[in-house]
Amino acid sequence: MKYTNQITIDVPRQEFLEKLNNSENMKHWQRGLVNYEHISGKPGEEGAQMRLDYKMGKREITMIETILKQNFPDELHTSYDTNGVLNIQHNYFEETDGKTVWKSDSEFKFSGFGMKLMGFLMPGAFKKQSMKYLEDFKAFAENGTSVLDS
Template sequence: MKYICTTIINLSVEKTVRLWTDEDHFDEWQDGFESIELLDGEKHAVGSKSKIIIKQGKRKLELIETIISNNLPTEKKALYEHIHMSNTQTTRFERISDSRTRFTSEVEYTKFNGFMPKLMAKLFSGMFQKQSQKWMDQFKEFAEGVQWS
């Protein structure tokens, strides 16, 4: 399963990327975000691993993020592994003008483990894209609301 989400943010690429990589603000635009903890390597470096905890209802999802490439402010690619599924996400930031940035996320689910995750992927594939787009739209609202001095 593969999909692409995109939005336009009314900020420069530099400001957009600075906010997008600032872990102190993840909870302001990612529903359920609880924590991120560096497990191995140097933060944001290729090969580094982090544990991400996201709360969904009463459940907590634990994801392991492995950085595949990091060419920010242009692009970052990471692998996200969960007990039930794995996916890669390539995030791109493209300068439209000095104050506008195209924010694109390309997600490809590469593995589903177990009957229920496979069934959900088949029956509710749009749910995955909808969640990604929701976080992107929430990031846009957050980023455009930041007061810069």
């Protein structure tokens, strides 16, 4: 399953990237994130991996994030691997009139019958969740609004 989300954030690209690339900020725009830990490589560089632990409702999910390509200020490509799902993200950043346009191309690969069925039956849920992260980052970057406050 593939799709694209895009959002315009009213901060210059350099400020945008400083906020996006700071692991301490993730808790303010990634709902459900309870812990993160760098597990290999130099943080923020290609090949680096981080363990991300989320609590979503009653479910606990652990993902391994791998930086596939880091070409700031223009792009960041990552993968997120968890039980039955591989999500590959190609993120592009463009500055226009002092604002940052964030375009995110997502590809999900499912393994196992249950995850394949969920991907087939609920593709909109994945796109909606991806867009929610972009919207939450926008609120954080522009206004300092944290998902921890809701």
